[in-house]
Amino acid sequence: MNRIIIAALSFTLIFGVTSGVSEADASGKVKKYKNCTELNKDYKGGVARTSKVKNKGGKTKYKPFVSKKLYDLNKGRDRDKDLIACER
Template sequence: MKKLVFLALACILIFAFGLSDTSKAKTQIISYKNCKELNKVYRGGVAQSASVKNKGGKTRYTPFVSKELYNKNTHLDRDKDLIACER
């Protein structure tokens, strides 16, 4: 009887986690016209990867890391340091 209850509970938990969205929120891949628009959504800009370093000196905010979003907005990376619109 205990095994049956345990098995039923395990199936319910697996089913419940399968239905819930436990993954990270999907980022919309939008091409922004300018840095002002991009910084409204991403305060620190967008970095291609977490390991890139800012060439321009100190920044106030940490950039959001997304390779796809950065690739869509490479035209906004003026100093070509792999961080678009850093602040």
């Protein structure tokens, strides 16, 4: 009985962490923002295309949210072309 509970909890934790990483992509509702102020209300650190990109601009306060679809829709907001839109 304990093994079943442990297995169920492990599965829930793994699945919950994996599905929560790209919440915007999973729901299918990717939004195009008018400007960086609007985007930063939902994503304080901006949006990165991949987790491997590096910020060219300097120090930032927040870590960017990673989403290829969201970045591609809002890539006009990436002024320095470092694959992170609206970084702060």
